[in-house]
Amino acid sequence: MTYGYCYDADGNRTAGGTGNTNCSAPTHSYNSVNQLTSDGATHDVDGNQTTTALLTTTSYNSGDQTTSFTPAGQGPVTATYGGDGQGARLSFGTTSYADGIQGLLSATTGGRAPTTNASPRAP
16 A cells, blocks of 8 residues: 655645645644644644644643543543653553553553563653
């Protein structure tokens, strides 16, 4: 399968998909600070994306970490953190994370046995 992508002068993807992509008919638009504005996307004063066509609400804490989001037609999914950055996540929805010196050690979803990962999780 072949994928094609188009970008504006600022490096924002303006169109993309499989097969031949029509770069003269952009499907994504951005504001003057390069924030996505198409598909119903809105942003808070800190630049965090708060809504899209697929997410009716996204909330952030004072550290700009995603604390919850609500997919269209569904209930909210919450997240908790043990430090700075999105990579310090302790839980997301029904999944709990255990980190170690080498990154993610395990993830437990809905009380099931943990899934282990030998590679570090990105910060």
